[in-house]
Amino acid sequence: MQDFRDCLTHKLARVTIAEFLPGKFEEAQRLYQEAVDTYREGFCGAYLLREQGSDRGISVILWDDEAAMAAHETAVHQAILNQMAPLFASRPENREYEVVSEVVPSEVVAS
Structure with missing residues (x-):
């Protein structure tokens, strides 16, 4: 049975x-994948979104909690980010959000 405190915890x-x-998104995507491949415990998933026909994108990385996110900010992770830095046209904007609602598709029932 799920503990009540678990209901108050958000990803x-x-x-x-x-x-x-211009033209650097694919290289950034490769480095992004390298960084994500280093994530383990507490990592819940990642999405890299690209605005069609542009070099603009949004990264969404999901973690169990802040401690898990902080634990993955290692020297290896920082080295990958350092390789990515010259690819940015401007300084990226980072924000953290609580996941307060999660909707997953229900299974499709065959008729």
Whole structure:
């Protein structure tokens, strides 16, 4: 049975909005994947969204909590971010959000 405190705990989403130099999105995407591949315990998923026909994107990375997110800010992770830094057209905007509602699709029942 789920403990009452679990109902009060929310996942955390780190959302980054960025624009890359022309033609650099694919390289940034490769580095993003390298960074995400280093995540383990407390990591709940990641999405990299790209505005069609542009070099602008949004990253959404989901964590169990702030401690899990902080634990993955390692030297390896920082080295990957340092490689990514020259690819940005301007400084990315980072924000953290509580996930207060999560809707997952229900299974499709075959008729």
